[in-house]
Amino acid sequence: MTPLDLGHRASRRWGERLIALLLFGCGIISVLTTVGIVVVLVTESAGFFREIPIAEFLTGTRWSPMYSEQHFGILPLLNGTLLIAAGSMLIALPVGLTSAIYLSEYASPKVRAAIKPILEILAGIPTVVYGYFALTFITPLLRTAFPGTGIFNAASGAIVVGIMIIPMIASLSEDALNAVPLSLREAAYGLGATQFEVSTRVVVPAALSGIVASFILAISRAIGETMAVTLAAGATPKMTLNFLESIQTMTAYIVQVSLGETPHGTLEYRTIFAVGLVLFFITLAMNLLGQQFTRRFREVYE
Amino acid sequence: MATKDLRDRSGDAPDIALETRALSVYYGESAAVNDISLTIPRNRVVAFIGPSGCGKSTFLRCFNRMNDLIPAARVEGEVLFRGTNLYAHDVDAVEVRRRIGMVFQKPNPFPKTIYENIAFGLRINGFQGKLDEQVEHSLRSAALWDEVKDRLQESALELSGGQQQRLCIARALAIEPEILLMDEPASALDPIATGKIEDLIRDLREDYTIVIVTHNMQQAARVSDYTAFLYLGELIEYGDTDRLFTNPREERTEQYITGRFG
Ligand SMILES: Nc1ncnc2c1ncn2[C@@H]1O[C@H](COP(=O)(O)OP(=O)(O)O)[C@@H](O)[C@H]1O
Ligand SMILES: [Mg+2]
Numbered sequence: 001m002t003p004l005d006l007g008h009r010a011s012r013r014w015g016e017r018l019i020a021l022l023l024f025g026c027g028i029i030s031v032l033t034t035v036g037i038v039v040v041l042v043t044e045s046a047g048f049f050r051e052i053p054i055a056e057f058l059t060g061t062r063w064s065p066m067y068s069e070q071h072f073g074i075l076p077l078l079n080g081t082l083l084i085a086a087g088s089m090l091i092a093l094p095v096g097l098t099s100a101i102y103l104s105e106y107a108s109p110k111v112r113a114a115i116k117p118i119l120e121i122l123a124g125i126p127t128v129v130y131g132y133f134a135l136t137f138i139t140p141l142l143r144t145a146f147p148g149t150g151i152f153n154a155a156s157g158a159i160v161v162g163i164m165i166i167p168m169i170a171s172l173s174e175d176a177l178n179a180v181p182l183s184l185r186e187a188a189y190g191l192g193a194t195q196f197e198v199s200t201r202v203v204v205p206a207a208l209s210g211i212v213a214s215f216i217l218a219i220s221r222a223i224g225e226t227m228a229v230t231l232a233a234g235a236t237p238k239m240t241l242n243f244l245e246s247i248q249t250m251t252a253y254i255v256q257v258s259l260g261e262t263p264h265g266t267l268e269y270r271t272i273f274a275v276g277l278v279l280f281f282i283t284l285a286m287n288l289l290g291q292q293f294t295r296r297f298r299e300v301y302e
Numbered sequence: 303m304a305t306k307d308l309r310d311r312s313g314d315a316p317d318i319a320l321e322t323r324a325l326s327v328y329y330g331e332s333a334a335v336n337d338i339s340l341t342i343p344r345n346r347v348v349a350f351i352g353p354s355g356c357g358k359s360t361f362l363r364c365f366n367r368m369n370d371l372i373p374a375a376r377v378e379g380e381v382l383f384r385g386t387n388l389y390a391h392d393v394d395a396v397e398v399r400r401r402i403g404m405v406f407q408k409p410n411p412f413p414k415t416i417y418e419n420i421a422f423g424l425r426i427n428g429f430q431g432k433l434d435e436q437v438e439h440s441l442r443s444a445a446l447w448d449e450v451k452d453r454l455q456e457s458a459l460e461l462s463g464g465q466q467q468r469l470c471i472a473r474a475l476a477i478e479p480e481i482l483l484m485d486e487p488a489s490a491l492d493p494i495a496t497g498k499i500e501d502l503i504r505d506l507r508e509d510y511t512i513v514i515v516t517h518n519m520q521q522a523a524r525v526s527d528y529t530a531f532l533y534l535g536e537l538i539e540y541g542d543t544d545r546l547f548t549n550p551r552e553e554r555t556e557q558y559i560t561g562r563f564g
Contacts, residue, residue, distance in 0.1 A: 183410040187470070189371060191423035191477060192400030201426070206413050 041280060044273035053266055057274060063253075065268045070156065074278060076237035080154070080247035084229055085222045087158025088165060092218060095162075096169025103170065105199040106176035116174075118301025119167040127164065130283040131231030134160035139232065144269065146244055155243035160228050165218040172217065176210025177203055213293040222287035224279070226251035250279050282297060315513070318345040319511035320365055320479055325359050325379035327369060330561065334360040336535040342481075349513045349526035349543065351519055352397045353558070357535040358515040359485050360409075364388075365513065366402040366483060367395040383481075398481060403474035409457035409466035411473075416450050419458045419469055423477040431529060436476060444472035445502050464495025475510075482506065484514040490519065500525050519559055523547050531555045 041228045049057070052072045060073015103112050140157045143149045180203045188202040204211065226249075234246035235256055248256075254272045320342040327335040342348050350358045360369065367388060368392045369375040381388040411419050412455050420437045429436065437454070441447040446468040450461070458469055467487060474482060484503070488496040503512060503525045516522050522529050523543060530540040531552075539546060539555040550556040 048397070105310045155476065181410075183406060183408060184412060186368065186371070186406060187412065187473075188398055188422070190366065190404040191426065191473065192396050193423075193426050194396050197426050201422070202412060 003128045007045070038088065038280070041273050041277045044270055045277045048267065048270035048274045052274075061239050062250075065271045066262075074250075074275060076239050077248060077250045077253055077275060078278075079239050080233070080237065081223055081249040081251070083154050083241070083243065083247055084158050084161055084225070084233065085219055085248055088155065088162035088222045089215070089219060091159060091162030092165045092169055092222075093215060096166045096214075096218070097173055099166065100172040100173035100177055100211075101199055103196065105203060116171070119171045120187055122167040123171070127225060127227040128231070130160050130164050131228040134228060134232035142244070144281070149244045150234070150246050152232065152236070152246040153244050154233050154247045157229040157233030157247075157249075158243065160232055161225050163221050164228060165221050165226065168221060169214050169218045172209045173207070174215030176207040176214065179207045179210065209293045209296045212292045216286050216290035216293065220283045224283055226250060230255055238283075250275050254279075314563055317344050318342070319346075319383075320513070321382040322364070323380040323382065325361070325364060325377070327357070327364060327380060328376045329360075329372075329374050333535050335364070337535045338532075339379075340530060340537060340540050342511060342513060343528070344511050345443050345507060345509075346527040347514060348506050348528045348530065349522035350513070350515045350530050350532055351517065351522050351558075352532035352538075354453065354517060356532045358517075358532055361395065361532065362483050362485055362513060362515050363404075365481070366399045366404055368399075370395050374388055382439070400477060401479055401481060402481045403477065404483045405467070405470050405474055405481035405485070405487045407462055409470055411461070411466050411469050413457065415455050416458050416461070416469060417454040419473050420476045423473060429477075440472040440476035441469075443475050443506070444468045445498065445505070446472055462495070464491050464498060467491060467495070467499060468502065471499075476508075479510070481511045483514065486515050486517065489517070490522070496521075531558060533558070536556050 029202070057072055057074055058088055059075065060071060060148045061075045062071035062073050062085040063076045064071045068137065103115060107115065138159050139149075139151065139153065140153055142153065143151075149155070184202055185198050193201070215291040229249050230252040233249065235248045235252060236246040238245060240247065254275055257269065257272045318341050321340070323339050325335060326333050327340045336357075338361060341483075350361060352358055360375070363369045364377060364381055365383075365388075369377055377389055379389075383398070383402070386393060397474065412422060414422070417437055420440050421433055424433060424436055438447060441450060446465060449465060450469075458466065461469060467490075471482075471484075471487070488499045491499065503514065506512060507527075513521075514526065526543045528541065529543045529546045530557075531538045531546070531550075531554075533554055539550060539552045541551075546555065547559055550559060
């Protein structure tokens with residue numbers, strides 16, 4: 001009989017420990033990066049808020065840090081961001097949800113197998129490509145339809161962001177619809193429901209929290225979107241609800257200053273951290289909200 | 303093309319609820335139900351028994367065209383309801399399911415309130431009467447009213463398994479079908495909940511024709527008037543329940559009911 005080889009086991013255990021340690025290290029790196037970003041945002045913003053009162057920043061309706069007459073009210077940027085978010089959702093919600101219902105409830109397995117990968121490819125196209133698409137295709141169309149529309153306008157930005165996030169909503173909502181058990185569909189069919197009634201009155205309500213979660217993630221994507229919006233909607237911070245005017249979003253402003261020649265360390269430069277902090281809180285809130293819904297959605301069927 | 307009016311009673315045979323003629327169902331190439339012809343008498347309880355996988359569910363789902371939902375399933379032969387072949391090209395499956403209700407193996411209430419579970423079928427069928435009254439009536443018919451009357455606006459998912467299944471029965475009864483199909487309705491329930499469902503089936507026989515699938519022979523013996531024994535997709539024996547269990551004519555039936563296989 002061979003004696004127990006305890007040494008071998010011990011070395012294996014060391015290997016396991018090493019792997020665990022490595023993985024832990026990777027996890028720590030991503031956590032530290034996030035913490036680092038937050039720290040930079042907060043410290044740089046603190047420098048900004050020592051000179052500009054928070055109340056003025058949050059309630060001011062003019063934004064002109066680069067002009068001789070400086071104003072530091074973030075509302076025009078917020079206005080621009082919300083305009084793009086709202087406009088894009090107006091397009092993406094109905095189209096995305098309808099596509100999801102079609103894919104999950106109506107499409108044959110063959111069609112679904114063909115379309116799902118296409119959605120993922122669409123979601124992977126670099127956003128700058130969408131930006132040029134807006135500038136060279138959507139904007140000219142808008143200018144023909146509504147003469148007087150500027151080269152840069154919120155509508156073009158909103159439309160292109162809407163198109164960009166359709167695949168995301170369609171794909172995530174389809175997952176939610178698909179997760180609704182067959183037994184619920186059978187129950188409804190068994191009561192003499194038509195396919196349309198089954199889809200709209202049983203499957204969609206049963207998947208509602210998952211669908212809402214996909215909406216929220218899409219909104220936060222629309223809010224965070226930068227390149228396409230910068231290209232299409234321009235750089236004019238403005239309090240307006242007119243989609244045909246040029247506006248500026250928070251992200252577009254951050255890019256503008258980062259790429260420009262504003263000297264580091266100045267008040268003007270610090271504005272981007274203050275704006276970034278607001279952006280951070282908005283997307284954080286959206287994602288938490290989305291997770292809340294996703295969690296509720298899981299509870300029902302597990 | 304006009305769809306067939308299934309309320310037309312002109313083709314009625316007075317005491318036959320359903321009849322199958324040379325009915326076969328294939329999943330791809332293999333037959334899950336093979337050339338079955340039988341009649342289901344009106345206002346009786348008929349049980350389908352047989353070992354798991356013998357085609358009971360597949361056969362039952364022919365009566366309300368539930369197999370339409372399975373792309374691989376192909377049905378041959380006829381199912382006659384009021385003289386109409388339910389598989390004729392001018393019959394609308396949606397209309398069939400409004401006349402012939404179904405209760406499934408696992409309770410499958412909608413994730414809605416108790417009230418809305420019952421009201422759902424009424425709403426989609428354009429029910430004209432008083433919704434509240436019909437909801438109460440259905441819940442009473444399913445012997446559930448006393449247990450839920452104070453919590454109609456709570457989620458149906460909070461009910462116990464047995465209550466959920468009686469809710470599903472109430473939901474099916476609400477749209478006043480003539481026939482109720484039940485696919486092992488008590489197999490997921492404990493003995494007490496099972497007993498309540500069986501009591502209910504005996505009560506419902508007054509007003510409905512019930513076809514129930516079960517793999518539990520005692521249950522078939524307790525609740526049914528007639529029993530059909532299926533084996534490997536074939537109808538082996540069909541007859542009066544008491545007679546079939548005490549004096550089976552076929553050897554395979556005897557082997558099955560005495561527990562020698564299955
Ligand atoms: N959706 C399906 N696709 C392919 N084969 C199926 C399907 N459903 C059932 N079957 C097959 O048909 C046969 C009968 O199944 P079923 O009617 O569910 O039997 P039972 O209800 O008596 O247990 C089984 O062999 C089963 O594997
Ligand atoms: Mg079965």
